[in-house]
Amino acid sequence: MSETLLEVKNLTKYFSTPKGLLHAVDGVSFTIEKGKTLGVVGESGCGKSTTGRAILRLQEPTSGEVYFEGKDILKMKRREMHKMRREMQIIFQDPYSSLDPRKTVNQLIREPIVNNKLLKDKLDIEKRVLELMSTVGLAERLYNTYPHELDGGRRQRIGIARALAVNPKFIVCDEPVSALDVSIQAQVLNLLKELQRDLGLTYMFITHNLSVIYYFADDIAVMYLGRLVEKAPAEELFAHPVHPYTQALLSAIPNPDIDAPRNRLLLKGEISSPINPPPQCRFAKRCNYCCEKCLAAEPELKEISPNHFVACHFPLE
Amino acid sequence: MGEVQEKRSEYAMEIRDLAIRYVTDEATVYAVNHIDLKLRPQGTLGLVGETGAGKTTTVLSILNLIQTPPGVIDSGEIFVNGRNVREMTPAQLSEMRGKEVSMIFQDPMTSLNPVMTVGDQIAESILLHENVDKKTAYEMAKKTLETVGIPGERAGEYPHQFSGGMKQRVVIAIALACHPNVLIADEPTTALDVTIQAQVLDLMRKLKESYHTSTILITHDLGVVAEICDEVAVMYAGSIVEIGSLREVFKNTKHPYTEGLFNSLPDMSDRNSQLKPIKGLTPDPTKIYEGCTFAERCPYASEECTKRRPQLEAVGENHKVACLAYEREGFSIERSRKQ
Numbered sequence: 001m002s003e004t005l006l007e008v009k010n011l012t013k014y015f016s017t018p019k020g021l022l023h024a025v026d027g028v029s030f031t032i033e034k035g036k037t038l039g040v041v042g043e044s045g046c047g048k049s050t051t052g053r054a055i056l057r058l059q060e061p062t063s064g065e066v067y068f069e070g071k072d073i074l075k076m077k078r079r080e081m082h083k084m085r086r087e088m089q090i091i092f093q094d095p096y097s098s099l100d101p102r103k104t105v106n107q108l109i110r111e112p113i114v115n116n117k118l119l120k121d122k123l124d125i126e127k128r129v130l131e132l133m134s135t136v137g138l139a140e141r142l143y144n145t146y147p148h149e150l151d152g153g154r155r156q157r158i159g160i161a162r163a164l165a166v167n168p169k170f171i172v173c174d175e176p177v178s179a180l181d182v183s184i185q186a187q188v189l190n191l192l193k194e195l196q197r198d199l200g201l202t203y204m205f206i207t208h209n210l211s212v213i214y215y216f217a218d219d220i221a222v223m224y225l226g227r228l229v230e231k232a233p234a235e236e237l238f239a240h241p242v243h244p245y246t247q248a249l250l251s252a253i254p255n256p257d258i259d260a261p262r263n264r265l266l267l268k269g270e271i272s273s274p275i276n277p278p279p280q281c282r283f284a285k286r287c288n289y290c291c292e293k294c295l296a297a298e299p300e301l302k303e304i305s306p307n308h309f310v311a312c313h314f315p316l317e
Numbered sequence: 318m319g320e321v322q323e324k325r326s327e328y329a330m331e332i333r334d335l336a337i338r339y340v341t342d343e344a345t346v347y348a349v350n351h352i353d354l355k356l357r358p359q360g361t362l363g364l365v366g367e368t369g370a371g372k373t374t375t376v377l378s379i380l381n382l383i384q385t386p387p388g389v390i391d392s393g394e395i396f397v398n399g400r401n402v403r404e405m406t407p408a409q410l411s412e413m414r415g416k417e418v419s420m421i422f423q424d425p426m427t428s429l430n431p432v433m434t435v436g437d438q439i440a441e442s443i444l445l446h447e448n449v450d451k452k453t454a455y456e457m458a459k460k461t462l463e464t465v466g467i468p469g470e471r472a473g474e475y476p477h478q479f480s481g482g483m484k485q486r487v488v489i490a491i492a493l494a495c496h497p498n499v500l501i502a503d504e505p506t507t508a509l510d511v512t513i514q515a516q517v518l519d520l521m522r523k524l525k526e527s528y529h530t531s532t533i534l535i536t537h538d539l540g541v542v543a544e545i546c547d548e549v550a551v552m553y554a555g556s557i558v559e560i561g562s563l564r565e566v567f568k569n570t571k572h573p574y575t576e577g578l579f580n581s582l583p584d585m586s587d588r589n590s591q592l593k594p595i596k597g598l599t600p601d602p603t604k605i606y607e608g609c610t611f612a613e614r615c616p617y618a619s620e621e622c623t624k625r626r627p628q629l630e631a632v633g634e635n636h637k638v639a640c641l642a643y644e645r646e647g648f649s650i651e652r653s654r655k656q
Contacts, residue, residue: 043510043511043512043513153598181367181368181537182367182537182578182581182582183367183577183578183581183594183595184594184598185581185594186581186582186592186593186594186595187594189583189592190591190592208510208511210511211540211582211583211585212583214583214585214588215583215584215588215592216583234588235588248512249511251515252511252512252514252515253511253540254514254518254538254540254541254543254544255540255543255585256540256542256543256567256579256582257543257567258543258563258564258567258568259568262544264515264519266515266516266519267512267515267516270480270482270483270513271480
């Protein structure tokens with residue numbers, strides 16, 4: 001039987017702005033099973049990165065519950081949380097700005113080991129750094145180089161090595177390949193998959209790239225304007241999307257196969273403001289099937305078939 | 318115009334033997350190495366390649382926008398509507414820019430003036446090129462805004478009042494204001510979300526039909542190329558390694574690098590297939606290679622490949638590839654064998 005590693009219940013994160021409350025994440029619930037990958041997709045501003053950060057308490061959530069191996073981490077005290085962070089790590093989007101430019105590869109990877117007092121002996125630490133470098137495919141000769149001397153793919157490998165240094169169980173990957181060229185993207189994706197297999201890692205993989213997520217994730221959650229609108233196993237979601245937004249999103253993926261049929265569902269308009277959203281379906285304004293009920297009440301997430309959840313008053317067939 | 322009559326080109330835009338390097342104190346970067354590129358009237362050419370392949374340098378040269386120094390143009394002629402850009406006077410150049418050739422830049426957030434209304438920004442280009450007064454220019458600007466799907470009454474608003482997708486439409490409106498023959502779009506949708514990207518691509522397709530513009534589209538997204546291009550040129554380390562019609566390059570791929578690009582993409586029909594990345598890294602652009610620049614990453618390379626530079630050779634109708642392996646009897650890459 002599969003085991004739940006992470007359970008998120010009703011997570012919200014509001015930001016106060018001069019114009020009112022910005023609902024970045026609004027009542028999001030999901031679970032991730034041990035050793036699996038949950039892909040979170042959506043367009044810029046939909047709250048996917050904020051969700052990832054709120055789970056790790058890098059941004060304190062406004063309300064909600066986050067259970068990691070059964071313990072509610074939002075209730076943890078500072079010291080307890082510090083310990084907890086060893087279990088949960090994050091890989092950032094931009095390997096150019098998330099590494100200290102004045103530290104060498106060795107110093108960068110050493111940092112989490114020393115800060116968490118995982119090893120004390122100098123030689124042990126050095127051995128561990130080299131071991132991590134080989135795990136992520138960084139050549140030993142790069143030990144004393146600086147990030148600016150390396151390309152994006154190698155820099156992202158440093159970020160991955162730093163995350164792995166504390167032996168985490170769970171990693172939030174926040175757009176880890178978006179800043180990389182296609183050929184390098186594939187190298188990093190393969191590495192992340194290998195690491196998952198070898199170390200039994202659980203991932204939350206945040207991206208706007210739908211073809212990457214299809215390849216990478218076991219389950220996919222689609223977010224729109226702070227809400228989770230659909231969640232299903234990857235194959236099910238791609239074969240039978242039932243939320244009108246998911247359908248439009250999937251049909252908008254540019255397909256490099258020139259003979260593939262093109263039936264694009266164009267959406268009208270653009271994402272509306274997340275500041276003080278009215279109590280109606282958040283997608284209503286752009287939805288081709290919008291009707292009165294959609295403007296009157298916000299749909300709740302419900303299970304329409306095993307493991308397939310959708311928040312829509314009139315899910316499509 | 319008379320003096321270049323004999324060199325007239327029948328293409329909307331033609332580049333012949335262009336070579337550009339950037340010279341700095343530390344090193345010389347060979348950005349573009351003797352390339353030829355032709356754009357058919359009303360055609361859409363996709364220029365594909367990874368960061369640093371020389372795509373942007375190539376198109377900037379069409380507008381004579383290469384900064385010298387550090388740029389040095391070693392050779393090459395560039396024809397726009399039959400006239401050589403490199404022989405134009407500054408006055409002729411500013412006449413051409415925006416009127417005959419316009420450019421859409423990658424990042425709509427930084428290519429608009431934040432303290433000028435979008436209407437004025439569009440009218441600016443019209444005033445420069447058309448013989449009209451300010452008021453008429455502004456009215457024309459409003460009309461142009463409407464062609465890209467933005468209500469004319471929003472002409473008085475500033476860029477920060479628009480969303481990302483709308484800003485990119487404004488940039489497109491500025492580029493199209495004077496109905497240029499040649500439109501250069503440098504990664505026009507890279508900064509946009511997929512559903513907005515779909516809207517912008519749809520708009521570009523429609524505009525192409527109504528204005529008969531010839532377009533060069535720079536992108537690294539093969540999916541976008543498949544959507545709107547009819548010809549494709551693949552650039553690698555400053556050279557064109559494969560060029561031809563969309564169908565030929567996508568369905569009858571010949572160059573190992575192009576194959577590598579396709580293999581790096583997740584296979585949407587098989588979720589469990591492994592991605593096959595191109596091994597290694599792009600070559601050092603400050604080095605001069607004797608042989609093929611792709612040789613050290615190429616799974617099919619022979620010793621010959623590191624010694625001799627391949628030239629573009631025809632491998633089919635409207636399809637050329639620069640690869641020495643095709644001199645070997647019966648050679649084919651894996652991708653073409655699969656199909």
